[in-house]
Amino acid sequence: MARRVERKPVVAVGVTIVFFAWLYLPILAVALFSLNDKKSLSSFSGFSLRWYDDLVHNEALLDSLVASLQVAAAATLGSLVLGTMLALGLERIRGRRGNLIGAVTLLPLVTPEIVTGVAALLLFTGIGLKLSLTTVVLAEITFSIAYVTVIVRGRLAGIALEVEEAARDLGCTPFQAVRLVILPMLLPALLGAGLLVFALVFDDFVLAFFTTGVDPQPLPVRVYSSIRFGVSPAINAIGTLMLLASALLIVAALVLPRLLGRGTSSLDLITGGRR
């Protein structure tokens, strides 16, 4: 659609350019100084991979990395299953009960993470669960279900009810209609939601901070405790890797669903959908 807006708003364009510089400058500085061969964070004296080499030999950090990957994978799987069930149920059950359940599942999205984290900590200690990676996974699933539900519901809304009716007319039981017809159509949305949740959980600090046990701690929790004591090139190195990993995951979450099918992608969730 051709837009007929005459002049470029100069001030707004200026703000936008400055914004992008402001957005990327700190991140690029971290990446640049992770490759510095001296400990300085302000003068770049030479290219070196020594901080990355240190990382590879840091057992505790590697344990944390593995722990974070496990937590993210388990939470992604769990929230995909629960979130999809919820989306299917909510999309077809209308009325007051559906609205109430829908609202409750969206609550974690608008609750500050610190509140969710504190509440989860109280619940787990209250019922006598020892804090560990398992409790982190439970908390992260609870938090991530909403993302999956929103994305899958967005896609479901685009699938005509007639498709399901047709499957039923051809002899499918309701369950078969979902399994053989609806789920395959949801695949791009599930892929996008899965990648998004994996990235969010992998990077998540606040929930993990409140619900983790002592050893091994998820990567962001460990990184946080070293950041508190100051800035160092080693943190630059691990930070750069974390930024790269999540950037790749998010890009995949945005792009892959579009490649797989004309469905909605996670970007539509974020921007409120295409019209």
Place this chain on the structure above:
Amino acid sequence: MAAPTAEATRRTAPRSAQRTRLWALLLALPTAWMMTFFVSSMVIVVLLSFGRTTNDGFPAFALRTDNYEALWNDVYLELFLRSLGYALATVAISLLIAYPVAYVIALHGGRYKNALIAAIVVPFFASYLIRMYAWKALLSDDGLVNSALRNLGLSDGITFLNTSYAVVGGLVYGFVVFMILPIYASLERLDTSLIEAGKDLYHGPVRTFFFVTVPATRAGLYGGILLVFLPALGDFVSAQLLGGAGTFMVGNLVQQQFMEGQNWPLGSALTVGMMTALTVLMVAYLRATSTQAREL
């Protein structure tokens, strides 16, 4: 004989009823999950906020209002007001940044629109912690900004960290995307002929902007304000990493009560206080948007 009977009843049962049963079955597990892990955990926070700490230092349920009374003193009040001030400043600055950026991308982005939005989204969804750390590294006394200032002979170095500016700056950096996206979405949907008409009627881009464009994107504005305010008020990472004891927010106090001070009942009361403030805001938001829906 049982199987055919079952088959027969299934055939005769109305299709919608069968479907409803399946959907209800699908809903059961996630609903139970949310009740167990989310709703009940919130209930525990509320209950414990009326609790007490036993003599050997363990939290216990009780029915007393001591924790809330303890909140009513100058130190905590100042902390609450400071958090509120920081969160409001964060919303205001985010608004000033987000509107022009969203406007330029939505109305002048052309075929680069999606790429530009992705360029904003990708770094924002990457580790919040690392992005806060990036600012800490940049602004620290021997960081890039200060060394640049020194090299240019402009100053002997400025202490950025441990100031309110650093904390609010961190919050804006952390959450401005939640302002950009809803405003962008509503600008995307905006019928540009409205702007044309406004220009015909009001003669001037500035008046058109404030009397046509801004009101037409109210939904996005309200959404953005809410989405920035909520996490900003509850944040503790920015104040922890970029600030100091003088810039602590409610989140820092909550974190201390739970992870360091070990006064969980007091921490719960603080959390409930924070949630109450946020709920009031949520309700205001919902009322504002539903009034708007009625007007349309």
